[in-house]
Amino acid sequence: MQHFPIFLDLRGRIALVLGTGEVAARKAEPLRQAGAEIRLAARFDPALLEGCAIAIGADAELPDLEALAEACRARGIPVNVVDKPALCTALMPAIIDRDPMTIAVSTGGAAPVLARQVRQRIEAAVPPAIGRVAALAERCKALVRRRLPDLVARRRFLDAALTGPAADLAMAGRDAEADAALARALDAADAAPPGIVHLVGAGPGAGDLLTLRALRLLGEADVIVHDRLGTEEVLDLARRDAERIFVGKSRANHCLRQEEINALLVRLAREGKRVVRLKGGDPLVFGRGGEEAEALAAAGIACEVVPGVTAALACAAGAGIPLTHREAARAVTFVTGHRRDGRVDVSGLVVPGQTLAIYMGITMLREIRDGLVAQGMDPRIPAAVVERGGTSRQRVLRGTLEEVAATAQAWVEGGPALLLVGEAVGRGTPAWAALPLAA
16 A cells, blocks of 8 residues: 555635646535635745645646645645646545545556546445435434444444445435434344354455455454465455454464364354454365364354355366366365375275365375375376465466476475366366456
């Protein structure tokens, strides 16, 4: 983030607009709508800055604009100079006005046209009357605070109320009915709501591969308990003030043991928190989600599982490898690379016409190869290792099972990696990964 977004209260305050003509008039108008007193001038004089809260340089002469920018910096007055980012300490964003809600979009001066295009998309997505819901919340703020002094309970109530019947009535302009509906919901609200744990699949780590439900829950969570597969791209989509607890695990290197993680989830829920247990891929595919769900059920804690894109799907799609193929594979098997005791067990895995997706298998890859070959698999069968599959940092190592087993451990860079083995692995095309996404 190059610029910190902030909203200024300009009601009754002076805004200097330096310049004349259409550009100056266009820049002055939103300031006037925000309640500012506009001070217009064609040439710069330092006295013009007396009492100013903000200054805009429009279509004045360059020496005047440079003098304006220098004087504003010296006085600590935010200044924006049209089409000259180097002279700016403040930027004029594209604005979506849903009074009292305001949405601003900026590209840091890099592409104002793109900011306008994004603004148009938001205009289409955000109902014109959404500001009435914000006004409803403002009218009832004191009442909600008195009835629900606990912050967690209040937030839980508002998450539901501002998308419920009261909000619908507010957007329809039926303010008295909206106030009454919210008051009724408030009377029925639990002052100490029970906690709940959501076991949420984060997918491979790309933010746009989250499910809509996962995205919504990240925005509502009081606490996010995440492992090392919870990427910053996904965590950045969470509520800013949500507590984050890292419990990352890798083979033989646990920040917290699984039993401790289970106990942590139970404790947080008993404190009335809404907890998102964010897990890479899918919670129930080698993610120990089943163990956590069992522990929560035994403790009487409400639990919801939200599926995610598991690694095999993301890696195969990103690498251009079909998991099934009518001429090469009619089945796909997900298998872990080692058992709980650390030993490799590949018995029953050598079956014609299937693809093996082997999770957490890089450390024991040579032992896996030896076991598969001993069971009758041809060491020349196509194989691939996909590291950080489904993300912008994805890497793919292709070859035969023998070749991949010989080189993969030195090739991987420490990211999560998946091994794919089978005739279908040789049927795909890396060009899939280069195709543009559908609009």
